[in-house]
Amino acid sequence: MPLTIRGAQPQSVFGLTGADENSATFALGWVLEQSPQLLEAVVDAVFGEKLDVSDSAITLQRHAEDGGFTDLEIQAGLRFHSILEAKRYWDVPDTLQLKRYVGRLLEAKTDRRRMITVSAASAALAQRQLPSSLQGVPIVHLSWTDLQRLARRAKSASTRHDEKLWLNQFILHLQEFVSMERTTDNKVYVVSLGATPMGPGKKQTWIEVVEKDGCYFHPVGDTWPVQPPNYIGFRYRGQLQSVHHIESWDILRNVADRNPNWATTTRDHFVYQLGPAMRPQKEVRTGRLYMTLRVWCAIDTLLSGAFATISDARDETKRRLDEIE
Numbered sequence: 001m002p003l004t005i006r007g008a009q010p011q012s013v014f015g016l017t018g019a020d021e022n023s024a025t026f027a028l029g030w031v032l033e034q035s036p037q038l039l040e041a042v043v044d045a046v047f048g049e050k051l052d053v054s055d056s057a058i059t060l061q062r063h064a065e066d067g068g069f070t071d072l073e074i075q076a077g078l079r080f081h082s083i084l085e086a087k088r089y090w091d092v093p094d095t096l097q098l099k100r101y102v103g104r105l106l107e108a109k110t111d112r113r114r115m116i117t118v119s120a121a122s123a124a125l126a127q128r129q130l131p132s133s134l135q136g137v138p139i140v141h142l143s144w145t146d147l148q149r150l151a152r153r154a155k156s157a158s159t160r161h162d163e164k165l166w167l168n169q170f171i172l173h174l175q176e177f178v179s180m181e182r183t184t185d186n187k188v189y190v191v192s193l194g195a196t197p198m199g200p201g202k203k204q205t206w207i208e209v210v211e212k213d214g215c216y217f218h219p220v221g222d223t224w225p226v227q228p229p230n231y232i233g234f235r236y237r238g239q240l241q242s243v244h245h246i247e248s249w250d251i252l253r254n255v256a257d258r259n260p261n262w263a264t265t266t267r268d269h270f271v272y273q274l275g276p277a278m279r280p281q282k283e284v285r286t287g288r289l290y291m292t293l294r295v296w297c298a299i300d301t302l303l304s305g306a307f308a309t310i311s312d313a314r315d316e317t318k319r320r321l322d323e324i325e
Contacts, residue, residue, distance in 0.1 A: 012197045014173040018219075021086040024177055025071040025118075025249065028147065029060045030076070031170040035163045038170075045150060045236040046114050068100050080112040081105055087119040088177065090226040092126045092141065095134075102134045115139045120146065120177060120227060125220075125268060126252055144177035154240050159224055187317065188243050189225065190310055191218070192292050199263035207264065210234055210274065211241075215272040217255045217262070226295075228270055231299055240284040240310055242277035243302055247272070268314035278303060287311030 002241040014027035026250045032039045039053050056076040072084040083101050085093040098115055105113040109155035115137050117126060126141035133139055148171055153168040210216055216232060218224050233243040250271045256264045258271060280303050289295065289308025298320065300306070 002215075005214055013169050014049065020051055021071070021088045023318045024144070024173070025084065025086050025090075026060060027173050029058050029072050031166050032058050034166040035154055035158065038151055039156045040145075041078070041154050042142075043151040045081075045142065045146070046116055047063070047080060047112055050075065051080055051112070068097075070104070075108065075110070077176055078108075078110050079112070081110040082114040082116055082200055083107045084116040084118060086117075087204050090119060090121045090125070092119050092129050093117050095131065098130075098139070099133055103136050105137050113137045117141045118144065120144055120171055124250075128253070128268065144174050146193075148174040148298055159324045163243065172237065185230040187229065187292065187296045188231040188233045189229040190235060190240070190302070190314075191216075191294050193234050193236040202261065202263060204261040205237055207234075210218060210244075213259065215259075215263075216247055216274060217252075217269045217270060219249065219265075220270055225270075227271065232274070233297070233302060235286055235310060238286055240286075240302060242279055243299065244277055245275035246272045247275045281305035282308075283320065284313070285309045289314075294313060 014023060014030075014148045028137050032042065036053070039056060039058075039142075040050075043051050043053050043056075052229050053076055056074055059075075059133060061071070062073055062275050063069055071086050073082065074084070075081040082141075083105060085101070086100065087093060100118070102115060105115065115134060117139060118128060118141070119126065120143060121129075122143055123141045124145075130139055130141065151167050151171050151174070152225070155164050155171070158164050158167065171183040177269040193210060195207055197203055198209070199205055204212075216234075219224060228246055231243055231245055232240050249257075249270050252258055252265075252271055253268055254265050255262045255269050255271055284302060284303035285308060288311040295312065295314040296317060297309065298317045302310070307313045
């Protein structure tokens, strides 16, 4: 009999505590304690040099007089001290939050200090949003993918069975955090497309971006997804037209750099390469949705013909999720 929590089956022992940033940093702290190989790999990656980690102390949820709790700290005497702050998705820790903790690093008077941020964002994306340092303390970003890669490398280097076991559990847990690894997610992000040119001086429409270029793009965050969906659907002319698997994606500040026919943008956008179009068996009208509303629907509710409108498909998807919770 499979073990399930709120209807979902945990992928590792760390999944018993959930799938938020706390579960990930607690898992990281535990595995750093159990795996000298991973501790060395993380410290090397953060400081850019080989350091002695033999007497390192790892602290989770450390409280300070300012009322804040750091996610994770690694300190080895007066040699080095680092504070790690994590986010679940593509956003990065707020600079104001990091400023609250940088004083702790300065007070420790260690030879080397680092502020570490962790999220699904790549280092290149995080560097656009974070300063390179605060009060002389360098900021280093690691993605969940980076940590998973370091754990795999540590597992290969380890000769201890128990260490390999914990590293394997950690690698499995991070699958919940690595972007675009949710290949079994069957929810479709349904968006509305316009038939007018997408910007000043542009002739191409949003519909043509999908139908001619086989692509789509949207901002990262700010009411838009902070993690690429597995499937995306498009509605225009009053009905659902197609559903596509997202084959690959990129992040660009100005999407016109990819295609000069596209709109000029000045903030980070996901740019998707779409798979072949999947058409609904029957006509699926928009239903009770205002013009630009974006919704999530289970893929079968859109393609099976069981629901006459996208709003009905949305409501059924919500009902299923409510049952699980």
